[in-house]
Amino acid sequence: MQTRSALVIVATCLALTACASDDASVDSVAGATAAGFYDPSPESIPGRHGSVIRSQPLTGARAVPGARNHLTLYRSVDAHGAPVAVSGTLAVPEGTPPPGGWPLISWAPGTTGVADVCAPSRTEGSSPSAQEQARWVAEGYAIAKTDYQGLGTPGGHGYLIGDTEQRAMADLATAAREVDDSVGSRWVAMGHSQGGHAALFAAGAAAAWAPDSELLGAVALAPASHLGEQVRMAKWSVSNPLGSLGTGDVAVYLPLLVRGAQTVTDLDPARFLTDRANALLPMADSACTGELREQDNWGGLSPREVFTEDGDLSALLRVLDDNDPSGLRFTAPVLVLQGRSDRTVPLKATDAMVAEQQLHGQSVDYRKYDDVGHSDIVSASFADALAWVDSRFGITG
Incomplete structure (x- = not known):
């Protein structure tokens, strides 16, 4: 058993004071001058998954206060079994680590897009923010935050493809110890959101994928689920005159879902998209979600402007259904945290997902929060998440 004071005697006071901002360093990492970091030579990519290709210090606005920060490029394996490079960040508390090394959280962020410029390590404000991560660092946790496969790096982002998401998380948990040997092997x-989906798949497969890194549990905040059903309902509203369902977020996320599905199957979107929507599809390759939400982009499309009435969605729906987390079998305990006022990941969807998981005997602790929306769940549930994670590591107050 570890005590809270032993973990945070130095980290707490340092993490509560913001590091000095170094905008020049941020620009050199995130801007055009850093393109080479995210695009390694082909001969450098093959190797053991979870090993490091390269790493460098990270400073400025994207650095977590009170921590040693690293921008990291590491090896993983894509859906077709080919080696790929994945980028991410690592924040390690200052001070002396506890016996066994700093406990590690491998964090999977929410949706930013599928274009390389949308990679969380290049994007300020992607969840959780540096200040939110600093709360975990102050409690004595190292935070490894993946960009996911093909986001920032070549290869195409497998958006909401559960197996490649969990590989990115598990491989970064392994790579973290190579980047900084004060990080422990337990994680x-x-x-959150897309990342909650990833965390659930990690709970099902990461222990087998990375057996040298001990997975203790998974926390899924507002996890994406039932995407197939949501797409079916949006398509149904095209031909049903009584259907009042607007595509809303489904329209914004549809080009991302298409691009994600195309990383695992041969998918022709012209078989179900209107000419207008198909013409807008390439926007996903250069624009992040904020731009896709605009009224002159995907955010302004009605169902009839997205789907053809007789379109064949079967190939896309197969991928979405195959990657729904509701039927997963877990090898580690799971905590699901959901806001009741969430309009992006509906409460009913998460209720249904957890009910199915628990029906099949899965170890799922489910907690809901009144008057909490999609983005606010990260901060609103922090105390509960911390207590639950502490218990996994045997840390006492």
């Missing part, structure tokens, strides 16, 4: 998977 918890955690993520």
